[in-house]
Amino acid sequence: MNQQAQSAVKPSKISSPVIGMGIFVFTEVMFFLALISAFLVIKAGTPEWSIPDGITLPIYTTLFNTFLLFLSGYFLWNAGSYHVKKNLEETKSQLTKAAVFGLIFVGIQGYEWIQLIQYGMTMHSSIFGACFYLLIGSHGLHALMGAVALLYFANVFEKTQRGTIHALMIFWFLVVGIWPVLFGLVYF
């Protein structure tokens, strides 16, 4: 395509990464809703729903972890703001901070899980354990993928196409936004 034709073709108002990520996030919202629905129905139908004996869920550690995840979302929001101001260095810096805090969140979750498994709470030990690991594990997997993607794009940001940061923001805000719902349902 020659230069004249290229300049005559305007880019679309909504970039391809945003459209693709929007469709993906739509399906992921339904995925989490399905898991939450199954959890609520199972919990309602289980006569004695309780945390297994001898297990204490680390609520305060997880509250602190939740704060770290929100902090990660804050840094990503800042990255978007700096991107609008076309400040590439700060955009990359904020993206890296968001990724690091996301990875810390996943790391602390992993450590909690190791403790719980050592105390005997596994997917097979009880219905509560199965639901816990399924819901929190699904979220953890999304958080891990999202944090790794943030870290990757923080390093290659100059080479990314238009709309990448907005696509990243859509996904990460889903991860950050759904966590309080899961935390409230499962831990309390």
Next chain:
Amino acid sequence: MYINIILSFLWMSASHSVFACAACGFADDGTQGAYLFTAGILTLVPLMMIGGLVWWVRKKFNSNEDDYES
């Protein structure tokens, strides 16, 4: 044809709930309540998401400035 439509409506109105289903037909009120609540959420949330998307796209395309995503 109209008789078939009328008969179909009568047949549908005479159907009973599926008592074999452990969630929607189960006698336990807690389970049925949870099922109805989650069915409501699973119905409303996609509609809200689609509505939000339509609102956002209209807002974006109706804006007067030529502000493409950078």
